[in-house]
Amino acid sequence: MEILLVDGYNMIGDWPDLRALRNDDLAAARDLLVEKMAEYQAYTGMRVIVVFDAHYVPGNETKYKNYRIEVIFTKENESADERIEKLAKELKDIRTKIHVATSDFLEQWVTFGLGALRKSARELAIEVAGIEKRISRKVKDIEKQRRSSTLTLSDEVAEIFEKWRRGDR
Template sequence: MIGAWPELRQLKDKDLGLARDRLVEIMAEYQAYTGYKVKVIFDAHMVAGIGKSYHNHRVDVIYTRKNETADERIEKLVHELKRIDTTIHVATSDFTEQSLTFGSGALRKSARELLIETETTEKGIDTEVQKTQKKRNSTKIPLTDEIAEIFEKWRRER
């Protein structure tokens, strides 16, 4: 994703760590909005703490072990997680990896497709935020003191 998404590619040129953090943030929003469980796998080269896993924004972030590629780790995860009641999506633009994971029972998604989905998610989040703000604003009708007294008088007469 980092090499394929324009925003992340620009960040990577400045700081790979920032690009990784931004990807995790984007995927956290995606996970929160869609309800999908998300795992982000990074190749461990250029990273301290090889082979570590942790949660960041409720997203599972996994760094591969020494001499293990992200593709190999993804294949292992697909085999571990695949069950009849589980649908797994693997997002990669690597055609070989798409074929291997598809053959293992996962559905494939290109980096471009995932980018479009995350952009749609961002728009959906923005729409929900705007709706919430409108609801808050519509319940606060500005009244003059005179009108408020009239309403209060009517309320007490009942």
């Protein structure tokens, strides 16, 4: 099993489309990140956990699932980095490969020391963009196949085919 731990606000601050959206609507930027991670999870088969710092949403730790993505808002006075480190330790298993997506250099090295693989925000953005392009191409191919396989027949020809289908001659 492979697990991707994502530092949510780190991605939002690094990805241009999310950063622009954050300036107007932080909640929308978070939602868009979760949507993108849902596509990533569906395409790669990885389990994805997105962690957001509490300092933007004060209070107790909150966990929920959205699009089958696990989303965690840390408790007050706990950073996303601390929570990601805890998760990397808890989820570490001989059968599990853990990836940590953050551009925080110190966090990359700490989680690498815990046995996790590092992935920068830029690397993840490039992967996500590639996946989005492949999904878009696949959808276009399917639509094209549907259009080319749908023949419009005159009523007379359709009636003849229907008789052949039933075995009438």
